[in-house]
Amino acid sequence: MKLYRFLTDDDTSVFCHKVTAALNKGWVLHGAPTYAFDAARGVMRCGQAVVKESLGEYTPETKLGDH
Incomplete structure (x- = not known):
């Protein structure tokens, strides 16, 4: 099965670590990163x-972060 995730976070090192962790678990970048201003919170995201x-069959119950 092919899995897709969209990782988001504030523009801090936390976001970079989240993406790095996914890459080290075998995930592959798909497309360009996005960058937007969250006016409600006053931060960049x-x-x-x-x-x-991944092996197996996708269902809506599939826990993407476990793969």
């Missing part, structure tokens, strides 16, 4: 899509 091929 980052996002990055990642994909991964």
Whole structure:
């Protein structure tokens, strides 16, 4: 099955560590990162899509972070 996740966080090192952790678990970057201003909170937010091929069959109950 092919899995997709969209990782987001504030523009801090926490976001970079989240993406790095996914890459080290076999996820692959998909597309360019995004960067947007969250006016309600007054902070910049980052996002990055990642994909991964995994064994098994996808269901809505699949816990993507466990793969």
